[in-house]
Amino acid sequence: MTLTRDELRTRVQQLTPEELAILEQQLADRLWRKRWNRWTPYPWQVPPDHVPTLGWWLQLGGRGTGKTDGCARYMVAHVNGPPCDPRLPGGHRMAIIAPTQGDAAEACVNGPSGLKAHDPRVYLRQTVGGTIARWPSGAEAKLFGAHTPDDVERLRAGGNRCLVWMEEVAAQRRLKDAITHSEMGLRLGANPHYIASTTPKPRTELIELTRRDDVIVTRGRTREAIHLPQAQRDHLMRKYAGTRIAAQELDGVLLEDIEGALWTMAGLDAARVGATPPLSSVVVAMDPAATSTDEADEMGIIVAGRGAAYIPDRNGFQRQHGYALDDLSGRMPPVEAARRAIRAYHEHRADAIVAEVNNGGEWIGTVVRQIDPTVNYRTVTASRGKATRAEPVAALTEQGSAHIVGSLPDLEEQLTTWVPGDASPDRLDAYVWAMTHLMLAPAGNLAAVA
Known part of the structure; x- marks a missing residue:
């Protein structure tokens, strides 16, 4: 039987608060699955089958290659997979570390490639302990910055986590301290590990990560990012072709020492x-x-x-x-x-x-x-x-x-x-x-x- 809009509104208004909550949850679940199933990844966004314990999946890519998108997708899949600690609400307690806490909220949660784009059930909640992205199941990811000394102090007391997402690794001012203090708390579940997304820049810590055996690196190039308008890709390539900017910002190449540079x-x-x-x-x-x-x-x-x-x-x-x-x-x-x-x-x-x-x-x-x-x-x-x-x-x-x-x-x-x-x-x-x-x-x- 098909109901008119007015009949449907009347039915909804007659629901008890408990029934209304169940209906809202069912609609949110349907919307999440609809968005989830229509996502088409780039090859470099496909995660490895297994990331070693305390290891990394590191996405290096040019502009517009979906690095944030790939990490957000991974975190949502992690939340909807087996619980890392069945004693916790939702089974997962994670962290998102970005150059600033505002970047974590804007890019990793609310942005067009953030968690909400993959799972609209996610919501931000401000608590006494900080800003948290939360799922209806109770799973959560706490948001951190890595810019000021106060940010690092918050990471010291960041608590135990099963997954840490490092967003724009190369842009984090206190990257070394952020890695050190987050790693101390990365100890929930059988396989706690990192995922990371960044446009590569010549940071010592980033160079060292790419040389580690427990870091799996995938690379994406702007010229192959077909979801970007072709005109924009052509413009960027024409303007910067053959330059270091093209290698780093468009091709995702991690440049180390540059021949002729005055500083190393x-x-x-x-x-x-x-x-x-x-x-x-x-x-x-x-x-x-x-x-x-x-x-x-x-x-x-x-x-x-x-x-x-x-x-x-x-x-x-x-x-x-x-x-x-x-x-x-x-x-x-x-x-x-x-x-x-x-x-x-x-x-x-x-x-x-x-x-x-x-x-x-x-x-x-x-x-x-x-x-x-x-x-x-x-x-x-x-x-x-x-x-x-x-x-x-x-x-x-x-x-x-x-x-x-x-x-x-x-x-x-x-x-x-x-x-x-x-x-x-x-x-x-x-x-x-x-x-x-x-x-x-x-x-x-x-x-x-x-």
Whole structure:
């Protein structure tokens, strides 16, 4: 018998709360199965038959290759498979770790390739302990970030898990600590393990993962991602064909040392430090975006300091060392860039904001003064080529007197992939200005702006 819309509404209104809950669950189950059965995976999204205990399934892929989609699908299948611990509600207790907790919610749960896209029964719940993605069965995945020291502290108390999804591994600022602390709690069930998704970048931790016997790597290329519009794929390939950007961002190739690059990952790692010593000077260096088009460069904003103590470098010379403290770069309107730099100036008790002005950056001083006239603002003008300016700063790293504090993945990627002769990225330029001002520029070389 077919009911009219009004008859169906009347029937529903007559249901008891218990009957209504059962109906809602049945409808959700039908919707989930409908979505589940119409998914067509790429070859690199097909998971391995078995991931070793405490091992990894690592998806490396270019843009648009469905890395997040593949991991979300895997987690939903895991939840609907055999329970890892029958004593737990739903049998599963998992974790999702992304560059920030907001990224975990937006990309891994709510986004078009997230958990909800594969299982609409998933819902986010805010609890005293944090944000949790939960299934009606009671299975759950707690959301974590890996950006700030507080994020790492939350991971220390993250609890025991049967599955950990690491989203955009190469973009996680505190990746090493995130792996260490999540692995401590990866001990529920007979086969606790990781799944991971990332566009490859030259991170030491990522390179080490790809060399492990218990890490299964699958790779996808943008040119083969048929769910992306053909016009978009053709545009990207025409624009970047033959470049390192194409290899990394489109073909999913993990680039290690680049021939001709001034910095190497091994060199950065050798000079890396975990904490900042007492500092005698701090600057916030800004390098303006070159254009204002849709594909504009980033605004480079780097915070760096000079140590108070004289410490031997690798050559035995006593000198004050330089430390890159933070990378606040990004694509943003001029006013937001100035506000971000001013906020860092006060938070780090900096001596000056240093800005390059002969690349369209004259506006920086005007905007900074309008927002906060108390800021000590200085300008630098490039009188030499970028390679000539960058080489002495790269030499500081080789000498063991210029250090990155913790991890600044986006800056490190630019340092290790830029070759003189190419257009230099803005994070790198801001870093060079900062270290030049702190360690190489003679007193009085920089013009103070009144």
